Amino acid sequence: MSSDPKLERIAKGNALALCATGTWTASFAPVLERMVADAEKLAGGQQSIFIDVSEVAKLDTFGAWLIERLRRSLTKGSVEAQIAGLSANYSSLVDEVRRVRATAVVDGGTVTIAGMLEQIGRTVAGIGGTVAGLVDMLGAVLAAWFRVLIHPRSFRLTSTVHHMEQVCWRAVPIIVLITFLIGCIIAQQGIFHFRRFGADIFVVDMLGVLVLREIGVLLVAIMVAGRSGSAYTAELGSMKMREEIDALRTMGFDPIEVLVLPRMMALVLALPILAFLGAMAALYGGGLVAWLYGGVEPEAFLLRLRDAISIDHFIVGIVKAPVMAAVIGIVACVEGLAVQGSAESLGQHTTASVVKGIFFVIVMDGVFAIFFASIGM
Amino acid sequence: MAGEIQNPIIRVRDITVQFGSTRVLDGLNLDVKRGEILGFVGPSGAGKSVLTRTIIGLVPKVAGSIEVFGVDLDSSSTSQRRNVERRWGVLFQQGALFSSLTVRQNIQFPMREYLRVSQRLMDEITMAKLTMVGLKPEVAERFPSELSGGMIKRVALARALSLDPDLVFLDEPTSGLDPIGAGDFDELVRTLQRTLGLTVFMVTHDLDSLYTACDRIAVLGNGKIIAAGSIADMQASQHPWLRQYFHGKRARAVMG
Numbered sequence: 001m002s003s004d005p006k007l008e009r010i011a012k013g014n015a016l017a018l019c020a021t022g023t024w025t026a027s028f029a030p031v032l033e034r035m036v037a038d039a040e041k042l043a044g045g046q047q048s049i050f051i052d053v054s055e056v057a058k059l060d061t062f063g064a065w066l067i068e069r070l071r072r073s074l075t076k077g078s079v080e081a082q083i084a085g086l087s088a089n090y091s092s093l094v095d096e097v098r099r100v101r102a103t104a105v106v107d108g109g110t111v112t113i114a115g116m117l118e119q120i121g122r123t124v125a126g127i128g129g130t131v132a133g134l135v136d137m138l139g140a141v142l143a144a145w146f147r148v149l150i151h152p153r154s155f156r157l158t159s160t161v162h163h164m165e166q167v168c169w170r171a172v173p174i175i176v177l178i179t180f181l182i183g184c185i186i187a188q189q190g191i192f193h194f195r196r197f198g199a200d201i202f203v204v205d206m207l208g209v210l211v212l213r214e215i216g217v218l219l220v221a222i223m224v225a226g227r228s229g230s231a232y233t234a235e236l237g238s239m240k241m242r243e244e245i246d247a248l249r250t251m252g253f254d255p256i257e258v259l260v261l262p263r264m265m266a267l268v269l270a271l272p273i274l275a276f277l278g279a280m281a282a283l284y285g286g287g288l289v290a291w292l293y294g295g296v297e298p299e300a301f302l303l304r305l306r307d308a309i310s311i312d313h314f315i316v317g318i319v320k321a322p323v324m325a326a327v328i329g330i331v332a333c334v335e336g337l338a339v340q341g342s343a344e345s346l347g348q349h350t351t352a353s354v355v356k357g358i359f360f361v362i363v364m365d366g367v368f369a370i371f372f373a374s375i376g377m
Numbered sequence: 378m379a380g381e382i383q384n385p386i387i388r389v390r391d392i393t394v395q396f397g398s399t400r401v402l403d404g405l406n407l408d409v410k411r412g413e414i415l416g417f418v419g420p421s422g423a424g425k426s427v428l429t430r431t432i433i434g435l436v437p438k439v440a441g442s443i444e445v446f447g448v449d450l451d452s453s454s455t456s457q458r459r460n461v462e463r464r465w466g467v468l469f470q471q472g473a474l475f476s477s478l479t480v481r482q483n484i485q486f487p488m489r490e491y492l493r494v495s496q497r498l499m500d501e502i503t504m505a506k507l508t509m510v511g512l513k514p515e516v517a518e519r520f521p522s523e524l525s526g527g528m529i530k531r532v533a534l535a536r537a538l539s540l541d542p543d544l545v546f547l548d549e550p551t552s553g554l555d556p557i558g559a560g561d562f563d564e565l566v567r568t569l570q571r572t573l574g575l576t577v578f579m580v581t582h583d584l585d586s587l588y589t590a591c592d593r594i595a596v597l598g599n600g601k602i603i604a605a606g607s608i609a610d611m612q613a614s615q616h617p618w619l620r621q622y623f624h625g626k627r628a629r630a631v632m633g
């Protein structure tokens with residue numbers, strides 16, 4: 001049914017005549033292209049040029065275009081190449097293809113060292129913009145917060161409760177599980193190494209201070225950045241892509257008040273709760289390992305823990321939680337609202353949200369460490 | 378080949394589709410003949426898009442059989458199915474262009490996967506397809522988010538046509554276009570059908586499209602085809618919905 005395509009030269013004295021036969025379709029494109037390229041070289045000095053297509057069995061856009069390409073390259077100077085023997089079925093297709101203007105396609109930029117350096121420069125210069133964006137969002141959220149304080153009825157309680165469920169309640173199992181395991185590991189490592197100095201019992205001091213001051217809140221904040229920060233960015237980003245945020249704006253709603261504030265509130269309330277639960281789970285895990293692996297009786301563990309830690313340690317830890325929540329929330333919302341039209345952009349901003357969120361959480365933790373050291377807590 | 382001309386290009390028999398306990402399509406039969414433009418109408422929510430999606434295999438059916446190009450899609454092998462998919466093009470309601478690729482890359486995507494063609498030829502064919510759907514070559518380097526609604530439809534049509542299919546599914550191609558744009562689009566579908574010898578399965582709400590572009594019309598209601606035939610048959614029908622549809626205020630306006 002489908003025969004191999006051919007393009008033969010029929011000698012006709014002073015004229016050049018080419019006869020195309022067979023199936024001129026996309027599946028034969030590589031062969032066709034080679035034949036056409038060979039035939040293009042035949043032009044030169046003839047009085048008239050014909051391409052006979054009456055024997056072509058099947059023609060599609062690819063075939064029609066290649067015949068048109070051949071016709072164009074054979075046309076030199078005053079001698080115009082003619083297509084002859086076109087069947088009625090295909091004439092409209094060939095006419096259609098003839099209207100195509102051949103335009104040079106812009107080549108995708110090549111990678112150069114200058115280009116790479118330029119990219120680095122732009123990225124560095126962009127850091128200032130990022131910080132400005134975060135401060136801008138912080139200001140917008142605070143302004144929205146004050147508006148809500150003045151008109152408490154405009155506060156979106158339902159939305160906040162919904163996000164609390166997503167961010168806090170549904171996160172409890174995974175947060176408790178992971179902090180429990182981390183508590184176990186810290187205790188096991190502590191006992192294993194302290195035992196050489198006969199200082200097994202000090203593992204309780206280490207566990208208490210480390211978990212309450214640092215690990216509890218830091219670990220939970222990092223998990224929340226990965227779990228909820230990414231979700232916020234993806235939600236806001238896809239709403240931005242589908243013009244839902246523009247729709248809100250045209251209806252006279254402030255997207256910050258409607259979308260960002262409830263999410264921020266939920267996060268700021270959720271993180272201290274999660275950090276507290278996480279710290280308790282880690283202490284429980286550590287105590288369990290100390291008992292089963294280190295032989296520290298639960299009574300002894302609790303007694304030692306009471307001596308080792310004070311309420312200060314707990315406060316130092318828990319005070320950091322809402323601040324970290326605010327940082328995660330602001331980064332996530334800024335990234336979400338910066339999403340452009342494509343799926344790729346959504347992916348990039350979600351990645352950036354998590355990476356920046358975790359980075360700022362750790363930076364904040366460092367700042368807090370310096371602060372608490374200098375006030376002697 | 379000879380048999381294929383006489384047999385319908387799409388042959389749907391006793392199709393039943395159910396979502397939960399709601400039965401959307403209920404023992405539906407439909408034939409689409411080679412080379413025709415079939416307009417598919419029906420009230421909103423009657424399941425027009427569901428039928429389209431069932432035929433192209435995106436919605437699972439409870440019962441019935443579908444044959445496209447004489448291949449039963451349930452019992453076909455993967456390679457047979459690939460072959461069928463290569464011969465049809467689909468224009469989705471919202472265009473469904475790949476948002477992270479440019480127009481040119483969108484149109485070249487199926488070619489890259491299915492054909493071994495040089496980059497130069499692909500670029501030239503892309504320009505040819507863009508010209509065919511009435512777009513300027515400059516559009517090629519834009520991203521879908523930078524296009525207007527009508528342009529998205531045209532680019533999506535160009536992508537659906539990129540492998541020179543024998544059959545195209547158009548899901549509400551003129552919705553969201555201005556009347557002039559919609560008229561141009563109908564004209565375009567007609568022209569392409571003539572030049573490329575396409576068979577077109579068009580879901581539409583647009584009365585103008587039915588009058589100017591379609592050879593035959595099928596009407597969906599209560600999960601079945603209520604009527605199928607020419608526009609004259611539709612106008613002569615006594616079915617209440619059809620009477621309302623083809624003799625309503627808007628229909629009179631279209632007929633002048």
